[in-house]
Amino acid sequence: MKAAVVSSFGTTPRYQDFTLPTPAGNELVVDVLAAGLHPRVLSQANGSHYTSTGELPLVPGIDGVGRDAEGNMRYFILPDTTLGSMAEQTIIDARRSILLPPGTSPVLVAAAMNPAMSSWVALRRRITFTPGQKILILGATGSAGQLAVQVAKLFDASHIIAAGRDTEKLEGLRRLGATDVVALDSDQLAKVAADVDVVIDYLWGTPATAAMTAVVTGRTDRGKPLSWVQIGSITGATAQIPSAALRACRMQIVGSGQGSVDTRDILAELPLIAAAITDGSLSVDAEAVPLTDVEQVWDRALSSERRIVITPRP
Ligand SMILES: NC(=O)c1ccc[n+]([C@@H]2O[C@H](COP(=O)([O-])OP(=O)(O)OC[C@H]3O[C@@H](n4cnc5c(N)ncnc54)[C@H](OP(=O)(O)O)[C@@H]3O)[C@@H](O)[C@H]2O)c1
Structure with missing residues (x-):
C-alpha cells in the first residue's frame, strides 16, 4: 500500500x-x-x-x-x-x-x-466545570483555541475570554462565542480575566507565566478557586511558575490529555x-x-x- x-x-x-x-x-x-x-x-x-x-x-x-x-x-x-x-x-x-x-x-x-477534545475532555473529565463559570483561553486563535471558545459556549460558560497575539484574528472569535477578546501582552488582561474560574492554556512558556501573573494580580476574590488547565505547549515545554501566584490565590494547576485523563x-x-x-x-x-x-x-x-x-x- x-x-x-x-x-x-x-x-x-x-x-x-x-x-x-x-x-x-x-x-x-x-x-x-x-x-x-x-x-x-x-x-x-x-x-x-x-x-x-x-x-x-x-x-x-x-x-x-x-x-x-x-x-x-x-x-x-x-x-x-x-x-x-x-x-x-x-x-x-x-x-x-x-x-x-x-x-x-x-x-x-x-x-x-483532536483539537475539540482538548477543551471538551478537560472541562468534562479533568476538572469540575459548572455552567455560568468564566473561562480564559490562552492561544485562542488556533484550531484548538477556536474550538475551546465553541465548547465553552456549548457548556454555558458565562464569560469566554479569548487571548492571543493576533488582534485581528481575536476579533473574529466573537462570532464563535467569545464575550471578550484581549491581546496577550495587553494591560487589559489582568482586568478582563481577573475573576475567571478556569484557564485553558494552549501556550505555556513565557506567555503563560505572564498571563498567570496578570490573572493572579488582578484577582478581586483570592479565595475563589481557579483551575489552570495546561493543554498545549506551543510557546514552551516549560514555564516559570511564580511561587507567590500559588500562595496568593486558590489556584490549582493541572494538565489534561492522554495519560492524565483515562x-x-x-x-x-x-x-x-x-x-x-x-x-x-x-x-x-x-x-x-x-x-x-x-x-x-x-x-x-x-x-x-x-x-x-x-x-x-x-
Ligand atoms: N492535551 C490535549 O488533549 C491536546 C489536544 C489537541 C491539541 N493539543 C495541543 O494544543 C496546542 C494547540 O493546538 P492547535 O491545534 O490549536 O494548534 P494550531 O492550530 O497550530 O494553533 C497554534 C496557536 O498557537 C499560537 N501561537 C503560536 N506561536 C505563538 C507565539 N509565539 N506566541 C503566542 N501564540 C502563539 C497561534 O497563534 P496565531 O493564531 O497568532 O498564529 C495559535 O493560536 C498544541 O500544542 C497541541 O499539541 C493538546
Whole structure:
C-alpha cells in the first residue's frame, strides 16, 4: 500500500510503498478516509515529541476516520506506533475507536476531533466545570483555541475570554462565542480575566507565566478557586511558575490529555463530540488534501489557517 513515510527525522515524509503488518488480537485493518495533520503529528514526524522512541521508518498520524471490513465508519485514536494514519490502510485497536453514524463527514471529524477534545475532555473529565463559570483561553486563535471558545459556549460558560497575539484574528472569535477578546501582552488582561474560574492554556512558556501573573494580580476574590488547565505547549515545554501566584490565590494547576485523563473517559466523550461536529455546534476550517500530495502540503501545515486533512481513500 501507499503511505506517507518518514525515513529520517527532520525531512518531509515521502509518498511511497509501505508494508502493512498483520493485525493481532483486538486489532482491525481500516481503509483510512481522513487523517488530521495536527501539531502533534508534526512533532511525531520530526522526532521531537516526548513519546518518540526514535524508531524509523515511521508513518505519521495519531488519529483519523476509517472504514472497517464490515463497512462501518470509525473514528480511531492510535497508540504510540510507527504505523500512523497517513496511509491507505492502518491498524487500529477496536477498543480505541468509536462507530460514526452514516452521513458523518470524515474530513470534518478528522479535522476537529483532536483539537475539540482538548477543551471538551478537560472541562468534562479533568476538572469540575459548572455552567455560568468564566473561562480564559490562552492561544485562542488556533484550531484548538477556536474550538475551546465553541465548547465553552456549548457548556454555558458565562464569560469566554479569548487571548492571543493576533488582534485581528481575536476579533473574529466573537462570532464563535467569545464575550471578550484581549491581546496577550495587553494591560487589559489582568482586568478582563481577573475573576475567571478556569484557564485553558494552549501556550505555556513565557506567555503563560505572564498571563498567570496578570490573572493572579488582578484577582478581586483570592479565595475563589481557579483551575489552570495546561493543554498545549506551543510557546514552551516549560514555564516559570511564580511561587507567590500559588500562595496568593486558590489556584490549582493541572494538565489534561492522554495519560492524565483515562482513555476510557476520553472515548466516552467522543460520540458526543462527533455529534456536535456533525450538527455544526463545533466547526473548524478544514482543507482536504489527497495522500499523493502529502509532500507538497507538509511544510505549510504549521502556518496554515486551516486544519489540513490527508485523505488517503476519499
Ligand atoms: N492535551 C490535549 O488533549 C491536546 C489536544 C489537541 C491539541 N493539543 C495541543 O494544543 C496546542 C494547540 O493546538 P492547535 O491545534 O490549536 O494548534 P494550531 O492550530 O497550530 O494553533 C497554534 C496557536 O498557537 C499560537 N501561537 C503560536 N506561536 C505563538 C507565539 N509565539 N506566541 C503566542 N501564540 C502563539 C497561534 O497563534 P496565531 O493564531 O497568532 O498564529 C495559535 O493560536 C498544541 O500544542 C497541541 O499539541 C493538546
